[in-house]
Amino acid sequence: MKRLLIPLLLAYSFSLAAVELPYQTLKGEAKNLTDHRGKWVVINYWATWCPPCLEEIPELILFHESHKDKDAIVLGFDMEQASPARLSKFIEENMISYPIVPNAESSDKIGVVPGLPTTYLINPEGEVVASQVGTVTSDMLESYINKNK
Numbered sequence: 001m002k003r004l005l006i007p008l009l010l011a012y013s014f015s016l017a018a019v020e021l022p023y024q025t026l027k028g029e030a031k032n033l034t035d036h037r038g039k040w041v042v043i044n045y046w047a048t049w050c051p052p053c054l055e056e057i058p059e060l061i062l063f064h065e066s067h068k069d070k071d072a073i074v075l076g077f078d079m080e081q082a083s084p085a086r087l088s089k090f091i092e093e094n095m096i097s098y099p100i101v102p103n104a105e106s107s108d109k110i111g112v113v114p115g116l117p118t119t120y121l122i123n124p125e126g127e128v129v130a131s132q133v134g135t136v137t138s139d140m141l142e143s144y145i146n147k148n149k
Contacts, residue, residue: 018037018127020032020033021033023077033126034126036073037126038124039072039073040072040145041075042060042120042122043119043120043122044076044117045079045104045119046076047078056135056137059137059138060096060098061074061096061097061098068097068098072141074098074099075100076100076101077104084102111131118132118133123148
């Protein structure tokens, strides 16, 4: 059975607001979620030791490659204290093409991370609109975005 992304409107009673969240990529680039306004942003909390996380990496790569130059981007927030060399090797071995944020922590600006993987979807206006605890697929992300354009 295919699970669907859960709209956050069901889980939270506060009004949605644009999220500002500074982060630094493994390549050392200082960024902010606001840099991606106008695109959907998929934030995927994961770790190299997490089997379901590893299972969804090819799906996230597929989605990212299909959308990065148009309307969406994937950001991988790695939730472990891996050395840059170890994480870089993992990224290369798994051909991960989307930006990775090392040594990430959950942020109350986005939402809790009750387990890995956890994915949050941010709309082009910068509002957190959906979440999924457990694996996601490219089709799930596509479907949600197409229904909510």
